[in-house]
Amino acid sequence: MVSAGLCGAALAASTSAPAHAERGDRPTARSTLRWQVTDTGSTVRFRGLAAVSRGTAWAAGSKGTVLRTVDGGRGWKNVSPPGAGELEFRDIEAFGPRRAVALAIGEGEASRVFRTEDGGATWTESFRNTDPRAFYDCLTFFDRQHGLAVSDPVDGKYRILATDDGGRSWNVLPPEGMPAAQQGEAAFAASGQCLVSSGPRDVWLATGGAATARVLHSRDRGRTWSAAESTIPAGDPARGVFAVAFRDRRHGIAVGGDYRPEQASPRAAATSRDAGRTWTQSERPPTAYRSGVSRLPRPRTAAIAVGPTGSDLTLDSGRTWRTFDTGSYDTVDCTPDSACWASGEKGRIARLHR
Template sequence: MRFIIAIAVVLAFVSCTNKAEIEINSVKITPVFMDSLSIRAIHPLDENRVWFAANKGKVGLIDGDTPKLAVIKYADSLLHFRSIAATTEAVFVLSIANPAVLYKIGFNGTEATNIEEVYNEIGPEVFYDSMKFWNDDEGIAVGDLIGDCLSVIVTRDGGNSWEKLPCEMLPKVEKGEVAFAASNSNIAIYGDNAWVATGGKKSRVMHTADRGKTWKVYDTPIASGKAMTGIFSIDFRDENNGIVIGGNWEQKSDNSKNKAITTNGGKSWKLIADGEEPGYKSSVKYIPGTAGQGIVAVGSPGISFSGDGGKSWKELSKEAFFAIEFVNDSVAFASGNNRIAKLLFK
C-alpha cells in the first residue's frame, strides 16, 4: 500500500544578482517500498525504478509497484550492505564490517541475471563505507583506517576484479579518523575526480584527479575531534564546486561548523550557514539543472532545502531519511528505516 505524505512542492525561480534562486515550499513524499530494514544505499535507474542494498542480506530492485528482492548469505551469515554502485550491465553491493564481501549482480535492464562474489577482505578492522564508479570500467570503494591510511579498493575491468591500494599511494590519516557509512555518499565523483570525506578525529577531504592513481588531502573547517563528528556526505556539481555536510550524530541539533562549500575543487572550504539550521545531516545533493543553487539534505531529523547555494536553509519535512539520490530536477528517491520513498518536486 502507498501513502501520500505532505503536499505538492512549489518550485519557483526568483531573480538575484547573477543566478536564479530556487524556491521550494513543501514536498510530496510517496513511499514505494516498506520492509523492516535499515536502507542506507540506493541507486535510481529512472523515475520508476531504484536499486537498494540494506541489512539482513537484502538487496533489490523496486520496479514501479513491484519489488524484486534477493537475500544474499555469506556462509551462514546475513551481511549488512551500505554501499551500492552500478555500471551499464551490472550492480555492485558491498558489505560493512568483517568480512567485507563485494558482489556483482548482472543486470539485463529488466532482471538480475546472476550474482557473483568479486572481492573479499577479512580482518578485525575491516569496515567499508561507500562505493562509486567513474565509468563502466573503473570504480572505487572506501573503508575505514587500517594501518595509517583509509582502505581504498579500485577496479579497472568493470568490477570483475578489485585491488586494494597500498598505503604508500594514499594520504596518511590519524588514528580515529574515519569514513562514515551513513548514506553511501562520503565519495563524490565528477569526471576523472573522486573526493572522499572523513570525520572523527579530523574532518578532511581526500582528492584524486586521475581515478585513484595519485591523491592529495585537504583540511576542512567542519567540526571534528569526537567519534561521531565530521563530514557525513559530500557532493560536487562540477570539478570545482562542491559541498560537505555532517555535524555531530550524538547531538543532532548542533548546527555549528557542519556545512561548507568549495569553489576550487576541494583545496579550501568555507563554512556556510554556520550556527544556523540545519543541524546534523547524513546525505546532501545538488538539485540537477539549478546551477548549484538548489540543494537538498536529509537526515534522521528531517529534510532541509537551500535555494541559494547553501547560504540559507529551511526545513521541508520532519520525515527521517538516511540517503537521497536525484533522478532529475524534479524527482528523487530517499531511503531510511523500513522504507524507500519517492520525493516529487514540482
C-alpha cells in the same frame, strides 16, 4: 526547474513500518515539494541508494536486503543476494535496471562486494576482505568500468580498492600516494556518500572522528591524494563530514555534524569552489546533523540534504538551506532526468514530488 518558492515547504512524514505511500505524507504547510513515500513491504534500514532514472532505483540495506523498482516506486522487488542475510549493505551503484554493484560493510570478511547483470536474479561475490584490520565504508564509480571502494585506515592510511572491469575484479592500490590519517580518523558508512566521484578521474573522501574533519581529493582515480580541513566540527568519534557531492570537478558541498540525537550540529554544511582545496562554512546551514546530500541537475545551484530529523533544500550551491520535510532519511540521490529518491529507516524509500 525547482523554484525559490519551494524552500518553505515542510512535511511531517510517518516512520511506521512497513512504509506505505498512503501513510506518512501529511503536509504541514502548502507546498509543491515533498517526499512521496512508496510501499516497499520492508522494515529494514536502507542506507545504500542508487537512483538511475524516474522509473528505476535500487536500495541496499540491513539484513542483506537489496530492492529494485522499475516503475517509479509503485512496486519494489526483493532481489537480495542469496545467503546474505547477516550482511549490512551500506552502498550500491547501479548502471540501469539490470546491472548493479553493492557493498557490504564491516570488519574483516563482513566487507564484501557483490555484482549483478540480470536485475538481481543472480549475484556474484567479486570481493571479500580478508584483512581483519580493514573495514570498507563506501563505493563509487567514474563510469561503467572504473570504480573505487574505501576502507578505514590500515597501518595509518586509508585503503583504496579499485576495479577497471565494472566490479568483476578488485585490487588494493599502493598506499604511497595517500596522506597519513589522523589519530582516530575514519569514514562514515552512513549514506554511501563518504566516497564520491565527478567526471572521469576526480574523487573525494569525507572523514571525521579525529581532531579535524577533512575532505581528501584525488585527481587520478585514487592513486594520489591531497587533504583539506573542512569547517564542519569534529573532535569526537561521532562528528565530522558524513557526505559530499560535487556538480563538477570544482564545486562541492559537504554535510555532516554529530549523529547523536542529543547533540547539536550548528555547522552542518560547507561549500567548496576549488575542487575541495578549501571549504567555506554555509551562511545558513541545516539546523541539524545531515548524513546524505545530492545535487539536482536543474538548476545547477540546487541540492538536497537529508538526515534523521528532516530534509533541506539549497538553491545557491549550499550557502543557505531551508527545511522542507521533517521525515527521517539517511541518504538521497538525484538523476540526470531530475528525479530524486531518498531512503532510510523502517523500510522508507521515497521519491521527490514537485
